[in-house]
Amino acid sequence: xxxxxxxxxxxxxxxxxxxxxxxxxxxxxxxxxxxxxxxxxxxxxxxxxxxxxxxxxxxxxxxxxxxxxxxxxxxxxxxxxxxxxx
Numbered sequence: 001x002x003x004x005x006x007x008x009x010x011x012x013x014x015x016x017x018x019x020x021x022x023x024x025x026x027x028x029x030x031x032x033x034x035x036x037x038x039x040x041x042x043x044x045x046x047x048x049x050x051x052x053x054x055x056x057x058x059x060x061x062x063x064x065x066x067x068x069x070x071x072x073x074x075x076x077x078x079x080x081x082x083x084x085x086x
Contacts (some may be wrong), residue, residue, distance in 0.1 A: 004056035011065045011075070013038055014045040022069040023052050028062045028077075035068065042083035058084045 013021055018040050025033040038046050046067075055061060064076030 001083075001085060003058075003082070004054045005082055005084075006054045007061070007063075007082075008051050009051045009053070009063050009078060010018070011048045012045050013048065013067070015040045016043050018042050019070065020048050021067060023048065023067045024066060025053075026064045026066055027053060028060075055082050056084070058082055 011023075011026065013023070015021060021038045021040070023038070024035045027033075034068055036048070038048065039044060041048065051063070053061075053063065060079065060081050062077035062079045064074055064078070067073050068077070
């Protein structure tokens with residue numbers, strides 16, 4: 001489509017107890033979003049706020065979600081393809 005294009009990502013994070021989850025997004029261009037947190041009053045699932053990433057060049061891209069605390073785990077990638085047309 002017409003460039004630049006904005007891609008929007010969201011993740012559902014599930015915990016098995018109360019606590020705070022610290023996470024960030026990692027991108028195929030080497031960028032990293034600012035760290036963010038979700039606070040749980042009990043076990044359950046919450047959605048992250050929408051993360052928007054704009055690209056203006058045709059190509060294949062990905063994002064991954066890194067959960068830093070409590071379990072230091074990387075999720076993804078979620079891949080997208082962009083073809084810019086005049």
